Amino acid sequence: MTTHRIIIDTDPGVDDALAIMLALASEKIEVQALVSVAGNVTVEQTAQNACRILELAGRTDIPVYAGCARPMGHTGVNARHIHGVTGMDGPDLPPPTMPVQTQHGVDYLIAAIRTAPPDSLSLVMLGPMTNLAVALLKAPDIAQRLHRVIAMGGAWSEGGNITPTAEFNFYADPEAADIVLRAGTALTLLPLDVTHQCLSTPERLARLHALPGRCAAAAVAMLDRAGQFDIAKYGWAGAPLHDPCTLACLIAPDLFAGRKVNVTIALHDALTRGMSVVDWWGTTKRPVNAMFMRQVDADGFYDLLARHLGRLP
Numbered sequence: 001m002t003t004h005r006i007i008i009d010t011d012p013g014v015d016d017a018l019a020i021m022l023a024l025a026s027e028k029i030e031v032q033a034l035v036s037v038a039g040n041v042t043v044e045q046t047a048q049n050a051c052r053i054l055e056l057a058g059r060t061d062i063p064v065y066a067g068c069a070r071p072m073g074h075t076g077v078n079a080r081h082i083h084g085v086t087g088m089d090g091p092d093l094p095p096p097t098m099p100v101q102t103q104h105g106v107d108y109l110i111a112a113i114r115t116a117p118p119d120s121l122s123l124v125m126l127g128p129m130t131n132l133a134v135a136l137l138k139a140p141d142i143a144q145r146l147h148r149v150i151a152m153g154g155a156w157s158e159g160g161n162i163t164p165t166a167e168f169n170f171y172a173d174p175e176a177a178d179i180v181l182r183a184g185t186a187l188t189l190l191p192l193d194v195t196h197q198c199l200s201t202p203e204r205l206a207r208l209h210a211l212p213g214r215c216a217a218a219a220v221a222m223l224d225r226a227g228q229f230d231i232a233k234y235g236w237a238g239a240p241l242h243d244p245c246t247l248a249c250l251i252a253p254d255l256f257a258g259r260k261v262n263v264t265i266a267l268h269d270a271l272t273r274g275m276s277v278v279d280w281w282g283t284t285k286r287p288v289n290a291m292f293m294r295q296v297d298a299d300g301f302y303d304l305l306a307r308h309l310g311r312l313p
Contacts (some may be wrong), residue, residue, distance in 0.1 A: 004122055004250050005030045007107075007112060009067070010243075011039030011127030012049035014222040017088055018305070019126055019243035020050070021215055024057050025308035028253050031122070032112065035105035038076055039127035039172055041057035041086070043069040046127075049088050057215055058313050060098045067105025067131040071173035073267075077162065082229045090221035109135045113142040124250070125151035128169050135178035136183050148186040150250060152243045153177060154263060154276035155192035156292070163274065167192050169253045170265060171274030178265040181289055188291040189263065190245040191276065194256065197298050198245060199238035200227055202300045208309065211228040215312035241305075248301050249293065251308075255300045258293035262286040 006029060010016045023029045034054070036046035047066040054062055070076050084090070101108070109131060113121060123132060123146055136143055153169040154177075160166040170177045182189070200223055208220045227239030234240075249256050262279040264286075266272040278292055 002260060003028055003030055004125050005032055006122045007033050007035060007109065009035045009123060009127065009131050010035060010050060011037050011041070011046045012088060013040040013046070013127070013243070014090070014226040015027060015241055015243040016040070017049070017053050017222060018219050018241065019247050020053050021057060021219060021312060022157055022244050022247040022305060022308050023124070024059055025311045026247070028251050029247065031062050033063045033065060035067050035109060035131055037067045037105070037131050038069050038071070039078070039169065041080060043067060045086065046171070047100045047262035048096055049086070051098045051100065052088065052093045055098055056093065056218055057266045063101050064098070065103060065105035065108045068134060071128060071130055071176065072133060073173070073175035076157050077172050079267045081212065082226050083099040084225065090225040091218040093218065097180045106131050106134045106138065108137045110142060113145050114139070116145070118145050119147045122147045123149045124151060124246050125153070126246060128173040129153070129176040129180045130173045133173070133179040136179055138168045143183040143185050146185055148188060148219055150188040150190070150246050152190045152191050152195065154278070154292070156276065156278040156280065156294070158196050160275065161192060165272045166274030167276065170276055174265050174267050174274040178267060181263055181265060187289065188249065188293065190249060190293050193294045194296045195245050195295050196240045198301050199236055199298070200241055201238035206236065207302070209304050211306065211310045211311070213312050216309045219309060241267050244305060245296065245301065246311045248304055252304055253302070255297045255304070256293045257295040258291055260288040261290065261292045262288055263290045263292060288290060
């Protein structure tokens with residue numbers, strides 16, 4: 001059985017929390033560390049939220065590092081209107097007792113990638129790409145040492161979810177996304193095209209509600225609260241579940257399908273800033289730089305999620 005050794009770069013966030021839980025529950029995943037970034041809420045809060053998730057799951061052996069507090073090119077945005085003031089509103093989780101490491105998250109990423117055997121460590125990105133972009137600017141050599149980067153980000157056929165054209169993670173720091181997309185790493189993107197198919201319908205939520213354990217209880221409490229915003233926004237039968245798709249793609253890649261394409265990021269025009277320009281048909285002849293997923297077995301995804309959440313305490 002192939003085991004993936006990963007670092008999770010994250011801005012928890014409700015769907016981040018479920019993605020981290022999915023990683024912790026999988027026998028195919030070895031989580032080396034969590035690195036927080038400003039995104040859904042501040043970097044200080046996302047670091048505290050990462051610690052809360054690890055304590056909830058009984059995994060305080062995994063260190064947490066705080067990364068970048070602001071995007072590279074503009075004033076940051078947040079998603080408190082969805083995730084709440086804490087980023088994980090819903091369950092009543094106590095303040096964490098485990099410490100956040102003193103080393104800056106970017107410096108940790110550089111050191112961890114450089115010291116790992118080449119092609120042995122993957123980076124899973126659940127938020128804005130600021131930390132990796134800064135790391136690449138400081139240490140360009142790490143681009144070729146990573147096994148792969150798998151990220152929730154971008155959109156093509158679904159338009160945007162924070163502006164008419166841009167997905168939140170790319171819009172929150174488009175300069176960072178541009179740097180990562182041009183770095184030459186083996187990159188897989190799970191965009192809105194996929195995540196908008198993974199709807200937390202009442203039937204799927206009922207299955208999660210029936211699971212034992214404090215982790216599952218916290219997960220559904222977060223989903224119940226945060227999902228109301230997207231249900232009202234889209235008028236769908238359930239809210240889309242974004243970040244866990246990254247871990248599901250590592251654990252069960254046959255659930256997903258896509259194509260290697262060229263993806264670039266719009267940086268300048270106010271109406272399209274942060275937009276992922278996906279050359280699906282190869283019309284520009286630019287070299288491919290990402291595996292861009294567009295199909296998912298949504299029932300299979302929720303089966304995987306339920307099975308794994310049921311394993312946690």
